[in-house]
């Protein structure tokens with residue numbers, strides 16, 4: 001099964017993003033401003049949100065409907 005492990009637009013892995021987020025206690029907005037993640041195509045945003053919530057840095061490729069649902073959840 002394919003996995004998602006990075007922001008392709010800015011070529012930065014979720015592991016690297018997690019390290020930065022942990023170091024500066026960043027939320028999604030701060031992490032995006034600092035690294036550019038989620039500001040290109042935006043496809044990584046639901047995964048980065050999951051990373052911040054769960055601490056995981058590798059995810060199965062999620063169906064589009066699930067990504068939309070996650071993107072709209074608080």
Ligand code: FES
Nearest residue numbers: 007009040041044
């Ligand atoms: S994959 Fe992260 S902004 Fe496109």
